[in-house]
Structures are given as structure tokens and as C-alpha cells.
Amino acid sequence: MMTPEAEEVFGNAVDEAQRRRNEYLCVEHVLYALTQELSGSEIIQACGGNLEKLRELLDLFFRQELESLPEGEPLHLQQTPGLERMMRSAFMHTEASGKPLVDTSDMLAAILELEDSHAAYFLTKMGISRLDVLRYISHGLTKSAGGQSLPVLRGSSTPGQPDDLDEEDDDFDELDEDLDEDEESASSGRDKRSSRSALETFAVSLTKRAMEGKIDPLIGREDELRRTIRVLCRRKKNNPVFVGEPGTGKTALAEGLALLLYAAARGNARQRVPEQLRRAEVFALDVSGMLAGAKFRGDFEQRIKAVISEVRQRGNVILFIDEIHMLVGAGSTSESSIDASTILKPALASGELRCIGSTTYEDYKNHFEKDHGLSRRFQKIDLKEPSAEETYKILKGLRARYEEHHGIRFTDGALRSAADLAARHINDRFLPDKAIDLIDEAAAGVRIEGVSGRKTVRSGDIETVVAEFAGIPARSISSSDKERLARLDGELRETIFGQDEAITQLTRAIRRSRAGLGGPTKPVGCFLFTGPTGVGKTEVARQLAQVLGNHFSRYDMSEYMEKHAVSRLIGAPPGYVGFDQGGLLVDDIRRNPYTVLLLDEIEKAHPDMFNILLQVMDSACLTDNMGRKADFRNVVLVMTSNAGAREMAASSIGFTSMTDDSGHKGMKALEKVLSPEFRNRLDAIITFNPLPMEVMLRIVDKFIRQLNGQLAERNVTLTLTAEARTRLAERGFDPKFGARPLARVIAQDIETPLADEILFGRLERGGVVVVDLGTGDRAFRFRFE
Incomplete structure (x- = not known):
């Protein structure tokens, strides 16, 4: 099968042979038809051929080498063996190149394979080789763009010259000389064009x-x-x-x-x-x-x-x-x-x-x-990377170009915010590129959304784009977070009970940092939470992240007790498995620069962990094994420890308040675990008190609210009587484990019976459940309303 262009060429070749009254249809007829077809002539010219001279040669060949039948004699056109070989070669070339149809380029390449044909000889005389045709087919490279031309064939000693070509013929000699002169001039011209074309091409x-x-x-x-x-x-x-x-x-x-x-x-x-x-x-x-x-x-x-x-x-x-x-x-x-x-x-x-x-x-x-x-x-x-001030000047210089493109205007505040916020929040890219991207995308967003016909990009638009770029909540971007910091203390007290003193110390330290009174190259805060287990140390860190709108990451230090395990945070050294995968902690902070980072039970970590944390607390930077840096300037680092809890409990048994003596003993125990240089880099060591009974009652209320939130999906409401509430607080508190047993008590005594009733009993369609004190072996009994 052939393309329409190839079929047209073959048809024109037949017409040309019939017009000339030739008895045989040969390869030269096909070449003549190619010179008159658009795609075929384009390839010949691109490979350095002269169409007019080629037609003259072929016309002379038809007149002198092919016999024409007299008028009136019947014409039965026959294909020559050379034409049959040419067509077979064209089909094989098409199949090898994975094309479904034979096109004019395949026909031309097949002609050049027939070295004993006049058609191939004429093309070769013009400096056209099969390689030139293939280059043009595959890559669109013209002869001049491809480099110097291949050696051309000259005289009867040229390999591939037809044996039956009469070199002594005056007409052929004249054309041959003209062709040689044209070739020499074209060759020199191609030499001049080749360099120029190469530079323009590449x-x-x-x-x-x-x-x-x-x-x-x-x-x-x-x-x-x-x-x-x-x-x-x-x-x-x-x-x-x-x-x-x-x-x-x-x-x-x-x-x-x-x-x-x-x-x-x-x-x-x-x-x-x-x-x-x-x-x-x-x-x-x-x-x-x-x-x-x-x-x-x-x-x-x-x-x-x-x-x-x-x-x-x-x-x-x-x-x-x-x-x-x-x-x-x-x-x-x-x-x-x-x-x-x-x-x-x-x-x-x-x-x-x-x-x-x-x-x-x-x-x-x-x-x-x-x-x-x-x-x-x-x-x-x-x-070097320009500063935020230099980036602001660059943005002002580029302002007109982007205003013209987007059809909107930028305020000076928007450009200033783009420079400052890009430097502060986008840590994996460099100025001024990241700041330019901010104004470009912010302008595109304002133009597409068409907010109330507004044609100005403001600081708020830049803050929205920065939030998307950095993967943090938009409210964390705002240049003024006074309102959020003002309510930080109150929101933490609503979810954390009985630790008012600890919350006060924590919020004061964060406010000092946000007021610019902390070190410019230090994290937002570095805190160590100490005290008995189950009193809310981990929960404070989790709630702090929620209130600040930051990402929360927790690392259990019991997983890093061995020396080799510490390398997981910054990446394995060269030669070890996983060297090219980077470190967990570095990757985490690079993805989420605004993070509350919790290192739980820090006393269980290997001593090498403390050496890694020293540079984080001092310079707010950590480098992994591949040289990538994580910026900790927007990280709140919280570490919890149970070290000293036993000493504090020795002088504070039951639900009484911790005395100054027990706190002193707890600090003595911490000094044995933590080195002086580590303690001196902490913003605060915050001690959490044991939980009294009134606090346990408030924690019961919190757990029941959470349980009611889950039951609401089943249209079930749960209420407690005062006696049941007190019983839950008593059963859920252990002096050694704090409030941790409360979740188990609620799961066993409340949630398990309710699950059976919801699935198979009286709460299948919802309802109200009142929990009261039970009798005998049952701690609680349920009334369904």
C-alpha cells in the first residue's frame, strides 16, 4: 500500500512513459515524476539537488537511451526488473521503519540503492546520497544543516556509474561538465551555508x-x-x-x-x-x-x-x-x-x-x-542569591512587563510581600526566581477569578499563593498574627486541663520569639516537657499545632536507641544501603517548614541524637547526607521526658500538689540525662503536675464529648449521671500512669456494650442512652430513652 502522494507519483510515471511512447516503465520515469511532485521535489532540494538540471538529464536520457514506439503501434507498457527491485526495496524500507504506507521518501531512498541505474547516478552526481535522504526523513536535517557533503562521483571511474552510459556523447559531455561546475559552486556554497545553517539550527x-x-x-x-x-x-x-x-x-x-x-x-x-x-x-x-x-x-x-x-x-x-x-x-x-x-x-x-x-x-x-x-x-x-531588598528592586523593574501581560496592576505592598514571604516561607528554591513566580501566579489568579472586577494584585493575593506553594495554612502566612497569639493561651486551656502553669510558660516563650526577641537563626521555640506519664505532655504539643495551624510531626525516640538508627533522620553514610534516599527528619521539615516537631521520650534516644539536636537548636539548620539543608526557623521543637518522674512522685503521692522539693529532685534527675550545653539551648524546661480529681472530671467530660461526636453519625446521644461521671474519673486515674487508663475504661465499660446495642439491639435506629452506676459486677448500667 502507498500513500496518495506515492500513488500519484507512480501514476505520473506511467503517464510520462506513455506520453513518450516508451515500451518499458523504468526507475528514471519514477524519478522524473518525483521531481514534479511537491514532497519528492522538496526532499531532493533539501539534500542539495538541482531540480531543473535533473529534469534536463532525465529528458536527455529518455531521448537517447530509451526507444519510442511509432505512432499507431499498440503500446503495452512493461516494468523493468530495476523498477521491480526498487519497489520491493521501498516496501522493505517502509516495513523496517514501522510505517504503514510507502511514501515518496521511501521511493527516493530505494532509487539510491540501485547503484547500476541512471537515476541513482544522476542523483549521486549532484551529491545526494541515501544517507542524506534518511537524515532528512528521520530528523528534518537538510544537507547544509547536516554538515559537509559526501564525496561525489566523477567520470567513468566513479563506482556505480552505469556501464551503458555513453560518455563520448557530445550532449551528455556538455551536460556532465555543466553539472560538475554546478556541483563545485554548489559545494562551495554549501560549505558557506553549512556553518551558517548549523548555528541557526542549533x-x-x-x-x-x-x-x-x-x-x-x-x-x-x-x-x-x-x-x-x-x-x-x-x-x-x-x-x-x-x-x-x-x-x-x-x-x-x-x-x-x-x-x-x-x-x-x-x-x-x-x-x-x-x-x-x-x-x-x-x-x-x-x-x-x-x-x-x-x-x-x-x-x-x-x-x-x-x-x-x-x-x-x-x-x-x-x-x-x-x-x-x-x-x-x-x-x-x-x-x-x-x-x-x-x-x-x-x-x-x-x-x-x-x-x-x-x-x-x-x-x-x-x-x-x-x-x-x-x-x-x-x-x-x-x-549569589540576592537579598529580599534586592529582590524587591528586581520585582519593581519587572513590574511593567507582567502588568502588560496580565492586564492588571501590582501594588508596592504586593511586591514587597512577594520578596519577603518568598524568602521566609519557600525554602527549597532561590530568589529572585521564587518571588517572580509568586507575582506571576498571583496575577494569573486575580485575572482568572475576576474578583468583583478587581484589576489590582494586593498583599493578600500574594499570601494566598505563598500558602499554596509552601503547603501551609493561609492564616500562617499573614504578616500580623497578633490575634492568633493573643488567644493561644485560652485555646490551649480549653483542651488541656490542670496544666495552667505549663501552658503559661509555653505561650510566653512563643510570644517572645514571635515578637522578634529571640534569635533570628533559631527555631520558634525549643521546649522540654517533664513530669509523670499521662498528664498531657504529648497532648499539649498536638493541640499547639492545631491552634497555630501548623503541621504536627511526632518521632518516638524509643525507635532511635541504637547508634545506627539515628542515621535514619539525616540519611545513611556513603557506602551504606539507603544512602541516596536522604533523611526522614530533613525531608519532613523540607516538605513542611511550619511544623510542631515532637520528640517523644527523648531520654530513650542514643546520645548521638542530642549532638544532632544541638545544631538544630543553635542555628535552626540540619543537613542530610546529600548536602540538602532543612530550615528549622519556623519549627516549634518540643521534647518530652519522663526522667525525674519517679523522684517527683516520691515526695508527691496521691492527688496533692507537687512541692518545691520534688521539683528540685526532678531537675537533679534531668541533669544526669541531659548535658549542660543541651539544657542551655532550651527556651524553657516546663514541668507538668500530677492530675487532681477535679481535673480528671473535666477530662471525663472531654472524652465523652469526643464519643458523642462519633455516636452522632448513628443518631445516638450519650449522657452521664453525676455518679457515673465520678466513677469513671476514679476508675480511669492511676497515680503512676495519669489519665491514660481512662481511655481503656471508657472503651471497655461504655463503648463495648454500646457497640452491641447499635449493631443488634435497641440503638439500631438511634436513640438516647443514659449511663448510671451499676450493681454487682457491672460498674455501669444503661437506660435507653
């Missing part, structure tokens, strides 16, 4: 983009720009490389240089650009594009050399290679160690090629710096 002119107004202005970076110009003006090794974190403006600096050179060429900014650079043109080279489609050995090297050749010819070209570390190893194979960097090194060292590279610190260290021959030919220029 690079983008930043100067042209600057002329078209498609490049944003460069704000700041004056020192780096001056150093770049100074390096480019050197006699040798005049190649700067920009090294910085992703998003700090490496590509923007190269585009800013193109803008400056374009302005100098027009007569502006001449005092900032030396004479030798005023006519320079900046091209951004696409290394991945050069690698694409280079499946044959030598293709990639040929493209690199073509680019270098044109840069040398033009003389005033500056190449910008983004992600320049990709040059190391690019194009090398198992059989050859030659890569792109090896090809570039001579031109880079001599000063013939001026090149600007950009890469990150990690890639510079891992790839670029290891190739000493390449790195010494470049001059390193560091691009």
Missing part, C-alpha cells in the same frame, strides 16, 4: 531577541556584568562561567549582556561596552538539540565543528551555553572518549571562541570542575 540569537523586545531587562548584577565584560575582552581564556544556585539569574545575566551589547551597537551605553564588543552578537547554544538525532558515529562531532567553524568565520560571536556541564561526556561512546568539551578546548584556549557558560554549584563540582583541562579555560563568576 542556536538562538539573543541579540535578535533583544532587538525584538523579547528579553526582560536586567536589574542589578552590575558587578557580575562588569566582570563578564572584562573576561570577554581578554586575549586568551576569555570565557566566563556563571556559577550559582538554580533561579538566581544566570540566564538572565547572559540575556542582560545581549541587551547591553545591542544598546551599544545602536549608540547607547557606549561608555559601558568596550569597542571590541560593540558589534558582538550573542547566541544561546542548544546542546541537547545538537545531541538529538545524532545516532550515527561522528554526527555530533560534525555539528560541533560546524558551529565552531562559523563562529570563527563571523569573528564577533559570543556563544552562551546553558547547563555547560552537559558538554562533559556529551557525544562520547564506549569506543571513543572524545566528547564535546574535548572538541571545544583548543578554540577556547586560543581565544578564537568566546563562550559563556552557566551551571549550578553542584554540577560545577560534580562534572565541570573534574575536567581540569576544561575548567581552567573558563573564569568562574559566582552569582
